[in-house]
Amino acid sequence: METIEAIFTRRSVRHFKPDPVPADMVETLLKAAMQAPSAANAQPWHFIVINDRDLLEQVTTFHPAAESLHEAPMAILVCGDDKLEKRPDRWILDCSAATQNILLAAHALGLGAVWLGIQPDELRIEGMYQLTGLPSHVHPLSLVAVGFPARVPAPISRFHPDRVHYNRW
Numbered sequence: 001m002e003t004i005e006a007i008f009t010r011r012s013v014r015h016f017k018p019d020p021v022p023a024d025m026v027e028t029l030l031k032a033a034m035q036a037p038s039a040a041n042a043q044p045w046h047f048i049v050i051n052d053r054d055l056l057e058q059v060t061t062f063h064p065a066a067e068s069l070h071e072a073p074m075a076i077l078v079c080g081d082d083k084l085e086k087r088p089d090r091w092i093l094d095c096s097a098a099t100q101n102i103l104l105a106a107h108a109l110g111l112g113a114v115w116l117g118i119q120p121d122e123l124r125i126e127g128m129y130q131l132t133g134l135p136s137h138v139h140p141l142s143l144v145a146v147g148f149p150a151r152v153p154a155p156i157s158r159f160h161p162d163r164v165h166y167n168r169w
Helices: 003-009 023-034 053-062 091-108 122-132
Strands: 045-050 074-081 112-117 138-147
Touching (some): 003 091, 023 074, 023 091, 045 091, 053 074, 053 122
Antiparallel strands (some): 045 074, 074 138, 112 138
């Protein structure tokens, strides 16, 4: 799949088949995540692959938008590490880019995925710390549910020319 095609056809997938995601595909998703740009090339990320059914279900107790985890065979928690940063507070930008790379790579591999926001919701943040045992200098940004799609929404255009400005407002 070409890059432009992947961008224009990727959709959030919230319904999954129960089939596990093969280890080589998981590794490809993680490699894609780590290819993301980062401020001063700090690469301040860590990833937790969650494929334990009990843990996935527990997320739904503190994350009201995580119903897709009832079906998803796995999720990837994207985290930023203060100790790896070279520029203060850039981990959110860096980890957002890594999250987008996971979404695009999943689509290119024939997988479905959906970005479940963790930041800046305190209940979700605390829930992920409790669930995964993150150290205090590592912060959860997003959780990406991943699996083989049970159904995929049709592509839509989100282009709004009235929101494009050149040189000045």
